[in-house]
Every structure is written in structure tokens, then in C-alpha cells.
Amino acid sequence: MTTAPPTPPDTDAVAFVAALRRLKAWSGLSYRQLERRATQAGHTLPYSTASTMLGRDRLPREQLVAAFVAACGVRADDAQAWLDARMTIACGRPPEATRTTRNRRFWQPRWALACAVVLVTALLGGASAAGAFTEDVEVEETQTSLHLPRS
Incomplete structure (x- = not known):
């Protein structure tokens, strides 16, 4: 793990899960090793759940992302970026984030x-x-x- 971990995209669930797969590859750990490391970090992450999570293109639950990222060895501040990206995808982007300031004042009212x-x-x-x-x-x-x- 000499390189930096992958960064989480906040575009859609498919890209987010693909980044989680890259994070697992970056960690170099097996699913059973991830389960043990998550337990050591105070999380619950059954190896079968982690495998299922990475095999789907749906957005995983927040607790599952937190456990997985911690098990992969991501630092706390970088782990928060993963949770923030997951929240952005789950809640959707606010409409004003894609508009210019001039159009925002006109559109919202x-x-x-x-x-x-x-x-x-x-x-x-x-x-x-x-x-x-x-x-x-x-x-x-x-x-x-x-x-x-x-x-």
C-alpha cells in the first residue's frame, strides 16, 4: 500500500461500488482478512456481505461502507470522504449545485x-x-x- 487509496466518486452508485472494488484491490486483502480487520476496528463486516456488496451495483448501507473502508486501512479523514460521497449519491445532488448563480436566483423562487x-x-x-x-x-x-x- 505504497500508493494513495482510490478516491470516492460522488456521481452514482455504479461508480461508487466500482471505486470500492478498486479500494479492495488496493488493500490487497482477502474477504476473510477484511472481516477480521473490521472486527479489530470495532465494526461488523461478514466476508459474505462484503463479497455481495462488491458484486452488485447498488449503493451499500452507510455502516457497511464505514466498516469496509476501515477494514481496507483507510485513515479516518479519508474514510469520512467515502461516507460523504455515499451520502451525496443517496440524497442526490441539490439542483443549485448544477446551476450558475445568476440562474439560481431566477429559478428557485x-x-x-x-x-x-x-x-x-x-x-x-x-x-x-x-x-x-x-x-x-x-x-x-x-x-x-x-x-x-x-x-
Whole structure:
């Protein structure tokens, strides 16, 4: 392990798991050795779970990433970078991270306004359909009913 460990990508789950595979190769350890080293570091990492994790392209759980990175021998500050990258992938990038500052000021208020308009329209439409805006007095004065007369 004379070279630096691979850095975690924060783009997508497939790239993240591929980087975990490179990290295992960098460590030079077997799955059983990783299990033992994780236990020594205070984590739980069954060798079969580590193998399954690296065989899939899904984002692993946070505790599993922490155990795996610690078992591979990554320092604490570098290990935090792996957890941060995992969190970024799991939560998605915030929309403003991909926009310029000028567009961000324009886009966010309009997006919030559009969402508010849709929500209010849906609420008022539902309340109107349920008859929340008609009073019983109107029905009594006009002698009308919401039900058709029986024959």
C-alpha cells in the first residue's frame, strides 16, 4: 500500500461500488482478512456481505461502507470522504449545485411559486368538489338536494 487509496466518486452508485472494488484491490486483502480487520476496528463486516456488496451495483448501507473502508486501512479523514460521497449519491445532488448563480436566483423562487400554485389549486378543487363552499342555507332556500328524487 505504497500508493494513495482510490478516491470516492460522488456521481452514482455504479461508480461508487466500482471505486470500492478498486479500494479492495488496493488493500490487497482477502474477504476473510477484511472481516477480521473490521472486527479489530470495532465494526461488523461478514466476508459474505462484503463479497455481495462488491458484486452488485447498488449503493451499500452507510455502516457497511464505514466498516469496509476501515477494514481496507483507510485513515479516518479519508474514510469520512467515502461516507460523504455515499451520502451525496443517496440524497442526490441539490439542483443549485448544477446551476450558475445568476440562474439560481431566477429559478428557485419561480419553482417554489409554481409548486405553491399547484398545491393550492388541488386543495381548493378538492374542497369545492366535496361541497365545503356551499352552505346548507342555500339548499334549504332553493329546495334542492344533492340527491335525485326516487321514483
